[in-house]
Amino acid sequence: MSIHASASPNAFVPDESNTRLLRDAFGRFATGVTIVTAATEDGVAAITANSFSSVSLSPPLVLWSPDKASRRFSYFEQATSYAVHVLSAEQDDLCWAVARDAFALNDHNLSLNAEGVPVLENCLARFECTKTAVYEGGDHVIMLGQVNRAQMREEGDPLAFYKGQVGRFTAD
Numbered sequence: 001m002s003i004h005a006s007a008s009p010n011a012f013v014p015d016e017s018n019t020r021l022l023r024d025a026f027g028r029f030a031t032g033v034t035i036v037t038a039a040t041e042d043g044v045a046a047i048t049a050n051s052f053s054s055v056s057l058s059p060p061l062v063l064w065s066p067d068k069a070s071r072r073f074s075y076f077e078q079a080t081s082y083a084v085h086v087l088s089a090e091q092d093d094l095c096w097a098v099a100r101d102a103f104a105l106n107d108h109n110l111s112l113n114a115e116g117v118p119v120l121e122n123c124l125a126r127f128e129c130t131k132t133a134v135y136e137g138g139d140h141v142i143m144l145g146q147v148n149r150a151q152m153r154e155e156g157d158p159l160a161f162y163k164g165q166v167g168r169f170t171a172d
């Protein structure tokens, strides 16, 4: 049996001219949505991120990938600790507010954890991390963090991200 590449009309070789297509193809991978927070000298920096992934149970490690071109990149590059919040289906407004504005959480009166990282309550899960490694990843970097503390809610549906849109995911 032979397998022919490019059989599909939607097949393409990623290059500089079709990054939009590649973004759309990446968008076929449904993910959850997180907000990553860090304390900075300018206040609470936050970013909406769907690049989050669990990595290791022992030691407990997670990753996410900030865009080097983001205006908020330097805040997360400098932060040694941060918190990753997994959003619930009701938190779509928060998802877009933080996507628009790095300091959208500044007036939210967040509590600080042991490392001084501002943390959100009422998310589906929260991972409070210390950065352990940063790997080159093209126009992004891959940030690996050790999970110092984790918490989760028993109930609630996740906010899902698919084809550029967010919505409730219900498992049944």
Ligand SMILES: Cc1cc2nc3c(=O)[nH]c(=O)nc-3n(C[C@H](O)[C@H](O)[C@H](O)COP(=O)(O)O)c2cc1C
Residues within 6 Å of the ligand: 033, 047, 048, 049, 050, 051, 052, 064, 065, 066, 067, 068, 069, 070, 071, 072, 073, 095, 096, 098, 099, 100, 102, 161
């Ligand atoms: C659902 C969703 C997921 C996102 N995931 C990431 C991500 O993983 N990494 C990233 O750098 N930006 C991600 N972004 C973009 C940022 O949240 C934010 O919109 C962007 O950094 C804005 O540009 P600025 O930082 O230059 O203001 C995502 C946005 C949305 C809405």
